[in-house]
Amino acid sequence: RLKRLLEQETAHQAKREKESNKRIAKLKEELTKLKSFALMVVDEQQRLTEQLNQQSQKIQELTTSAEQAHEKLAFAEAKVQEEEQRASRLEAELQAQSSKISQNQEAMMAKLTNEDSQNRQLRLKLTALSRQIDELEETNKSLRKAEEELQDLRDKINKGECGNTTLMTEVEELRKRLLEMEGKDEELIKMEDQCRELNRKLEKEASQSKNLKGEVDKLNKRIMELEKLEDAFNKSKQECYSLKCNLEREKMLTKQLSHELDGLKARIGELEAIESKLEKTEFTLKEDLTKLKSLTVMLVDERKTMGEKIKQTEEKLQVATSQLQVEQNKVMSVTEKLIEESKKALKSKSDAEEKVSSVTKERDELKNKLKAEEEKGSDLVSKVNILRKRLQSLEAVEKEFLKNKLKESTKSSTSLQQENNKIKELSQEVERLKQKLKEMKAIEDDLMKTEDEFESLERRYVNERDRAKLLSEELEAVKMEVARYKLTEKAESNQEQRLFKKLKEEEAKSSHLSREVDALKEKIHEYMATEDLICHLRGDHTVLQKKLNFRPSLNGRRISDLQVFSKEVQTDPADNEPPDYKTLVPLERTVINGQLYEDSDNEDKDNNEEEQT
Template identity: 40%
Template sequence: MRSRTRETLQDDPDPGPPQTHKDQTRAEPGPGPEQVLIQTQDLELPESESGPDENQQKKENTPERRPEKKQSPELSEKELLRLLSVMEGEVQARDDVIALLHSRRSGPDALEAHYGSAAPYRPLQALQRDAAVTHDQRRDDVYETPMAELDRVEQRQRDTYRRMLEQLLLVEKLHRRTVNELDSEKLKHKEFMSKSDDFTNLLEQDRLRLKRVLQQEKQYQTRKEKEHGRHLDKLQSEVMQLRSFLLLLLDERQKSLEQSQQQQQKIQDLNLKLQERDQRIAASHEKTDDDARVILKLEAELERKSEKLLKEQEESSDKLLAQESLMRQLRLKAVALSNRIEELEEKNKALQKSESEMKELTEKSGKSESQNVASELESLRKQVLEMEGKDEELLKMESQCKEFKAKLQEAQNQSGVLKSEFDKVQKRVGEMEKLEKVFDKSKTESSRLCSDLERERQNVRELSAELEAVKAKVKELQRAEAKFDDTQRLLKDDVAKLKSLTVIMADERKSLGERLKRESEKCEEIGRRFAEEQAKVTEVTEKLIEESKKCLKLKAESEERVTEMQGKLTTEQEKSKQLNANLISVNAKIDCLEFRERDLREKLEISERNGEENSQISKELSLENDKLRSRLKRLEIVEEKTGDEFEILEKRLRSEQEKSKNLARTVEDLRAEVVRSKAVEKGEAESELRAKFKAEERRKEELQAENDTLKEKVHELMNAEDKLRLLQAEREELTRRLREEEERSRREREEREEVQPCVQARRKRQTDVDVPVTSTASQTDCSDDETTAGFIRKSVQEENTFMTHLRQRRSKPVLERFPPAFQESSTGNAWNPCVRNRTQTAPLHIRFTPNNESSRATLEITSPSARDFFSTATVIPTLGNPRITIVPKPAAPGSRVRSEFERAQSPVTITAVSKARKPERDAQTFTLRCRSSPSARLRSTSSSRRSARPSSRCARKIPKRASARTGA
């Protein structure tokens, strides 16, 4: 039985689909918008050769065995074995039929996942049936590993794209910073030039000022000599006057001796009278001291109370905000009273000091002040009455506020506090009035005591004057005789001293003349040195200006070279883009027919020419590098020169500081000389010396200002050194970039050389193996590719093309491989030389609308800018063979026109490739090709590998990838 079933299976290797009326199964819908409905007809089980014989035997034996059921134990062993073998054969036949049906029910998804292709439908089912018969349960998915690898490559591309964007942003920031620094350097240079002009003007003004100072010094010397001669004449005239005065003194001595004898008697009488009056004066002095103490105590009490009142008024002013207008008047009056009290105190002190003028001042002040105080008291009383009137108003307000008890309890408390404080103020005002009364009383008493004091003092003065006159005359008479000889001796000494003074004055005149000569010489030396320093400073400024001009020229040249290098870099990048595009086109067209090989050869020749151009560009870059190195050497030489000039300026600074110290010493010496000359000279000489001293001080300040300007120049030189260092750093960055570009061009050449043998090997391989390539929208008959050997060859070729695309992608430049994100370029003010900012595009919109009436469905894929619109028409599988046609609508004419600096959008083109061996074996395949970026091209190769998948998987994958590309 087993052999017979196998023979039947071998006779019909490719049986048709089994049909059953009872079993109708529905295929699982894919994740895409399509749903495939599969109707299975009734399955007709194949009958084996032994089937009808056994049935006939059963039919024949049934009527015979029905009565023999009770005789089952009468069967022999042979019959039982025969029955068991029949049953075993039937069971095995049933298992085979079940496996066959199971293999025919397997969908294209499972076949594609297991065998890698869904184009030959029946042979794959037969293979699966054989696997089921041989019990081979291995069901591995062929596409899992390449899909995982492709996802990993895409993730790595995104990471590298993000990193390169960050590096580009950093480079743009550095470029902006360098531009800003160059602008600041230009501004600083302009400021430096204006400062140097101002400095030269200041030096010229100083030169003119020094000339004027020298002329003034000469005039001063001539005037000094004239004054010295006048002074000598005055001294001689004074000597003659002293001689005449001596003669007069002798005459008066004789007269005074006679008068002294007469007045000795009068002195004795007056001494007695003086003793009596001294006793009276002592008693009056004691009384006046007691009165003065009482007055001081009263004044101290008044001051303390006035201070307390002021403090209390300040505290109450914070609380009585509503009554500020009234309290201000009281404060002003209190301050006026305190001022008057102070005036009275000053007047009392003046009375004690100046006793002679006390009467007139006290009488006048007493009359005027009494009237003012009375008027002020009346005004205060009026203010108190006004305050009382306002108290009544406050009471009225309190009666009105009682209605709002719940809301204004706090206000009532505050009004009570204000009332208490106001009562305190009134009490204090009353105390002030009392104090004023006491003060008036004390003032009257003090005026009375002052009048008594003045009378007593007049009497004392008269007596003291008489006493002093008598005493003086007595002393003169007593000492006249003793001092007459002394006067004669002193006159002789004075004459000798005058002579010595004249000699000393002559010597001093000579010494002053010598000093003036020295000072004039020093001034001339200082002027000469100043002129030398001025010349040196002008030389330094000229050198600095020349160096700044050289630096600016070098900066301009470096900027020009940088722009040239950037232009060359852009041209080289464009050439590298062309190379990469050519390489991609070569690798994409390797699997085409023989007529495309000519295009490949031409593009390879173009790539070789571009390689020669790259070599020329590398040579030019090396020349530019050498030029930059030579320029760096020049800059180093300039730095050394500036360092030497900086040291020279430091030395000059030190010398100027030493000169300023010497000038300070000379100024101190001049001050000492001025002090000496003050003792000798008087009048105009002192004013002239002071003027000279002030002029010297001004000169010192000017020298300090010059010192400060020199320091500023030193700082500016240090800033110039820093700028040169920055230029060196920029030059190093440029050299680094040049090296990177050289390495990149070298890598491109090496990769191109590596690609060429692979291309030649593929050509040979393609000539050896004829691989028919399916074109878009074409139906062909079955070829050798549908066999296992053709499938393996195709998979190997696709793997090779995938690896070559990866290598080419590594060799591409950064800007072509990773275009900048639109969102970052729109938000940040990044500097892109050849790219305009564009808004971020939205993802694709896919809409699937079935139409049950016409048994068709439409699939709409809409791009964000409405440039590419796709409409698809599908036939529902239940009503016929499924065919998919995707027709792209013509784009608008304005969409083809792009601006010069915009990147081309990635138009998504979806084509349906249908290959069929028979009408029953239609397979639906999609290919997705994106022609904008290298990443899209790489994905297109992977999509060509997946082109043999069924329609359900393609419908699931296409919308995701299209939306991802448009979003990027």
């Protein structure tokens, strides 16, 4: 039955899909028309917005240029004031410095003239002193010669070679001359001191003259710098004059820019009013378009969802049947495996219990043996300790015996043999005890191995028990899933009935939506007709206005010059504007026979009532 119902539904859905495809094609054509109309409106809006943006950018550029010009003017005026102040300061400084320099020059020139006259006098004195020094040197030479002659004469007198009175008189004359010459020598020494003082004074005056020359050079450099400053001051005056001219020009430009700004602001106000009207018309058109788009999208989405739901239900039915068969096979195989594994688990349990019982018995026996052997080992250890003590005492005795061996060799031979025999017996007992210890260690190793085997068997037993529990849980889960699948089959049958009901309801909705779409199409056609009529009337109006503008009046003027004085409405600036649908109510009523707005209001009321239901 389900298959027959599904086949009938698929055929019915195919028919409906064909009808819906036809309707969708028609709706797509109408949507393309609406989109073209909307694109036209959007293009006009974009063009106007671009014009507005361009004009706003121009205004911003002009404002920025005006602000920059004002800033430049203020900056230039401040610079001019600063430069005028600097010029006045420099003039005052130049006058003060020029007066100071002239005074310094006069003082320096007077000093130089005085120093030149002093230098000339000193040079004359130096020449006279040099002459006197030459004369004194000549007299010194003659005095030395006279002294040599006197000494020769004295030698001769002392020898008694000549004793004439003439010689004595000559000697006295020579003495007088010597005294005169000594007085002249003192004068020469004084003259030399004066010459040294004069040389010092000359050196001081030469250094002072060098310093004065350096100061004169500095003053000349300062004068050159002042001349350069005067040239710079003249240049700055010329620059100030040029800046003043530029300021006046920029003031004129700013006035012109301010007038242009006012005109642009007025144009912007007009453009903003036009833009507001365009935005209103665009908003109304967008609302109509969004309604149409939402309706078409809702219809398409609902049909797609219904088709997808039906396909999903069919796929779910097929998947559920296949899963039922697969899981029934799984349940059969799992039950067989569980039976086999339960048998194996029972066998392994019995074997493990037998092994555990045998291992526990062996373990108890081995523990008893271990206890007995441990007791024996403790006894043997005590005996070994006693024997060690005896050996130590025997070693001490042997040492004493070796000391007394030389004295009592004959007596101790028998006792030594006895002690040697005792030592051999003790060594044999120690070896036996070692062997017993080795055996005990081997027994302990065997016990450890048996304990490990017992623990591994216990682990295996626990693992087998866990596996059996898991298998039993899986069996229960499989049983629960089988019960769930049975319940899901019942629920799916109920869901199919619900889906049929939903399909019928959605068909009713789609028919209702198609009616609404038809009503909206009629509205759009009416809007298009009104728009064509408005464009035609606007073209006629522009043609008539051009004819009126070019028609001459009585005075030879055109009527366009006298439009300001007429009472008619000027429609030239609104040629580029789109139609304002709210202001064209009478035209629409004439075109639509007076039923457009009433029908739209009634349809809005019907839509609101349907949404409330």
